[in-house]
Amino acid sequence: MTEIIYRSQRLEVRRVAAGDGRRQVVTFDSYHEPHGLDRPGFGEAFFQTEGITAVHVMTHGNDWFQYPEMPSLLTLIRQACAGAERLLSYGSSMGGYAALRFAGEIGAHAALALSPQYSLDPRKAPFETRWAAARRRIRFLKSLDGAILRGPRMILAYDSALEADRCHAELLASEAEMVLLPLPHAGHPVGGFLNDSRLLRPLVLTTLEGSFDEHRFRRAAHARRTRSPHWLANLAERQPAWRGRCSVALAQRAVAIAPDYPSLHDVLARRFAAAGRYDEAIEAHRRAITIDPVIDYHWSFSKTLHAAGDVAAALSVAEHMQQLAPSGPGYHAWAARLREAQGDLPGTLADLRKALRHDRTNRGYRFQVRRLSWQLRLARWRRLLLGR
Numbered sequence: 001m002t003e004i005i006y007r008s009q010r011l012e013v014r015r016v017a018a019g020d021g022r023r024q025v026v027t028f029d030s031y032h033e034p035h036g037l038d039r040p041g042f043g044e045a046f047f048q049t050e051g052i053t054a055v056h057v058m059t060h061g062n063d064w065f066q067y068p069e070m071p072s073l074l075t076l077i078r079q080a081c082a083g084a085e086r087l088l089s090y091g092s093s094m095g096g097y098a099a100l101r102f103a104g105e106i107g108a109h110a111a112l113a114l115s116p117q118y119s120l121d122p123r124k125a126p127f128e129t130r131w132a133a134a135r136r137r138i139r140f141l142k143s144l145d146g147a148i149l150r151g152p153r154m155i156l157a158y159d160s161a162l163e164a165d166r167c168h169a170e171l172l173a174s175e176a177e178m179v180l181l182p183l184p185h186a187g188h189p190v191g192g193f194l195n196d197s198r199l200l201r202p203l204v205l206t207t208l209e210g211s212f213d214e215h216r217f218r219r220a221a222h223a224r225r226t227r228s229p230h231w232l233a234n235l236a237e238r239q240p241a242w243r244g245r246c247s248v249a250l251a252q253r254a255v256a257i258a259p260d261y262p263s264l265h266d267v268l269a270r271r272f273a274a275a276g277r278y279d280e281a282i283e284a285h286r287r288a289i290t291i292d293p294v295i296d297y298h299w300s301f302s303k304t305l306h307a308a309g310d311v312a313a314a315l316s317v318a319e320h321m322q323q324l325a326p327s328g329p330g331y332h333a334w335a336a337r338l339r340e341a342q343g344d345l346p347g348t349l350a351d352l353r354k355a356l357r358h359d360r361t362n363r364g365y366r367f368q369v370r371r372l373s374w375q376l377r378l379a380r381w382r383r384l385l386l387g388r
Helices: 044-049 070-080 094-101 132-137 163-175 191-196 200-209 214-227 229-237 241-257 262-274 278-291 295-307 311-324 329-341 345-358 363-387
Strands: 002-007 011-016 023-028 053-059 086-092 110-114 153-158 179-182
Touching: 002 070, 011 044, 011 070, 023 094, 023 200, 044 053, 053 070, 086 094, 086 200, 094 110, 094 153, 110 200, 153 163, 153 200, 163 179, 179 214, 191 200, 191 214, 191 229, 214 229, 229 241, 229 262, 241 262, 262 278, 262 295, 278 295, 295 311, 295 329, 311 329, 329 345, 329 363, 345 363
Parallel strands: 023 053, 023 086, 086 110, 110 153, 153 179
Antiparallel strands: 002 011, 011 053
């Protein structure tokens, strides 16, 4: 049974009841494209199967929960979960940021974060270069992006071979006592690796129950890593350029182990493309999109088509991306680049203006809009002069 606890244009809190309610979980939304609220909560099917009541905090956009109404919303969640004997705060990446930061506010007994950020604020995390448009757009609130409340037991799993994720983990651990679980080459986020290794379920359940054994988990993660297709795929992506054949072989092995995982086909496609094997790359991209037509796989596909010299096909895919996520500035900027390669300057300018509309502080977009505007005006003046 699903109950809507709170709903606004930006946020929705829904409770999915299961079991006797003594064990409950509050999950926080991960980064998602396209924007909206019409999708399952994080881990929703899993918690239903396990007989655990889950409260899912959903966001329309990707603002790292920097909303003025969050404090009152967290109080509402605390009240809604007051009857739980054990309460877990849980999330991945953007959701992991919230799971740690808000665990104390909701009265959680424990918090589990997979690949979280300490902050996205450029002043606090200058090493972070991902989600650039969000970093420029978001107004970080001191009441939400401040110190982490101590109290709940906090467990943080992350890829220690990714510099940004390692830096986030170190900052988090310096502010509050945490159990750090470094998982080199597990990727961002580490959930795929944990699921491959059959460690995600016991990690979540033992953290919820308060019986997590760190040393046992570390031994199992190390022993099982080479059987994880996500670990192999991440290792493939991190090979130097001169080890192209090894990179492709690792990605092929990952796909052979788990052929139904679209992300692995996407990795293989990009490894083929990096090796200049474009026909094989295009085929692998199409397999990934057939399994799950998410926008990230379309973007990879468009870039491979461009690298292969088929700008028209790359643009066709980019136009589909613009339809899937009209508020994504990077997709409009990519389409603009492809239109300019075809000589369509009015179309390029139109796409750049869309990009700038959704990322108003991007100086690169602003400069390109001005450059093309002047270029088109000069061309118009030349035509008028020649017409005379």
